[in-house]
Amino acid sequence: MTDQKVSLTDRFDLEKSPVLLNGTQALVRLMLMQKARDKAAGLNTAGYVTGYRGSPLGAVDLQMNRAAKQLHAADVLFHEGLNEDLAATALWGSQQAELRGEGKFDGVFGLWYGKGPGVDRTGDVMRHANMAGTSKNGGVLMAMGDDHTGESSTVLHQSEWALVDAYMPVVSPAGVQEVLDYGIYGIALSRFSGLWVGLKTMKDTIEATAVVDGRIDRMNLAIPEFDMPDGGLNIRLIDTPTEQEARMIDYKRFAAEAFSHANKMDKRMWGKPGAKIGFVAAGKNWLDLVHALALLNIDEAEAERLGITTYKVGQTFPLDMRGFHDWAEGLDLIVVVEEKRKLIEVQVLGRRVGLDRGGRRKAQADRSASQGSHFRRPARASGLWLAQGRWCRIDARSGTVPNQGRA
Structure with a gap:
């Protein structure tokens, strides 16, 4: 050598x-x-x-x-x-x-x-x-x-x-x-x-x-x-x-x-299908998200235990909605972490065009990436988010996501 x-x-x-x-x-x-x-x-x-x-x-x-x-x-x-x-x-x-x-x-x-x-x-x-x-x-x-x-x-x-x-x-x-x-x-x-x-x-x-x-x-x-x-x-x-x-x-x-x-520009980084909480970020915000999870002592194994999955976006516009839908399937809560004006979130919430199984464009009714999911900007980067009108905190020690009262 x-x-x-x-x-x-x-x-x-x-x-x-x-x-x-x-x-x-x-x-x-x-x-x-x-x-x-x-x-x-x-x-x-x-x-x-x-x-x-x-x-x-x-x-x-x-x-x-x-x-x-x-x-x-x-x-x-x-x-x-x-x-x-x-x-x-x-x-x-x-x-x-x-x-x-x-x-x-x-x-x-x-x-x-x-x-x-x-x-x-x-x-x-x-x-x-x-x-x-x-x-x-x-x-x-x-x-x-x-x-x-x-x-x-x-x-x-x-x-x-x-x-x-x-x-x-x-x-x-x-x-x-x-x-x-x-x-x-x-x-x-x-x-x-x-x-x-x-x-x-x-x-x-x-x-x-x-x-x-x-x-x-x-x-x-x-x-x-x-x-x-x-x-x-x-x-x-x-x-x-x-x-x-x-x-x-x-x-x-x-x-x-x-x-x-x-080219799979957007991808699941942590967690598996069946997770209930998903976090989405791109670029500098992705670095902030990873840092925030680290401050909460949440690594990949702990995220999986807590039912958390993360999704890293490479191309923020236009967003790959087919890939996003596949990742978001079954999630109860999706948190989009963005700076200043929202870009990813508005595409997820405002999309009116879907894809059929062959990848062709087709008109579809207004729906979010995962039916029943809710999208909010983060209230803080250290574990506190606004979801469904309630404050929720991830407790990394107990693995629970307790309600903290209405916002």
């Missing part, structure tokens, strides 16, 4: 894994990995990274410039944007590179970065570019830096709803490994659905440092069966606003949901 030589320069060497990375450096490696994955698939692609720095994405330009040699060798161009919306406009153009058969590459995959207020000012470009679509061998990822507590911002911003308003899917990593994994997934989703894809970042996930699995073949992605419209979902040379909106409403959203289900 020989000792493995480890160097800080390993972070951008695709021959090395595992590697030590912070979240911003993971964005650099992500671009290199995507190029390598495309090359292995027989595609001659290029990458384009542009945006405007701002915490928690304030060091993207620094890390991209430090890796300029590796990025150039991988045909990845980094260019700081004059502002966020001009950067997004340039990425919109990158998806048109091969439309007339004149492009140098088979497609251009792109990464936009900016903090929450920059997302707001980019709304016009986001809507137009997302309606137009992405290249089948390109794809665009939007890394949005959120600051819910206003630690370094003039507003306490949450960006998901700006993307939802433009019909963009959103993925929410809970750490550095998932910045890589969800980034690879997001570009594949963008190509499949023709949509730009949001990658939610926060200081707790993007400014963290971890040892990660950086193999280019770590993610084995599945392409779901899906009834595509004539001409597919990607960007077209000749198109109209009416046709773009029809594809968006009737196909693209459901394509994104099908892609999430096929």
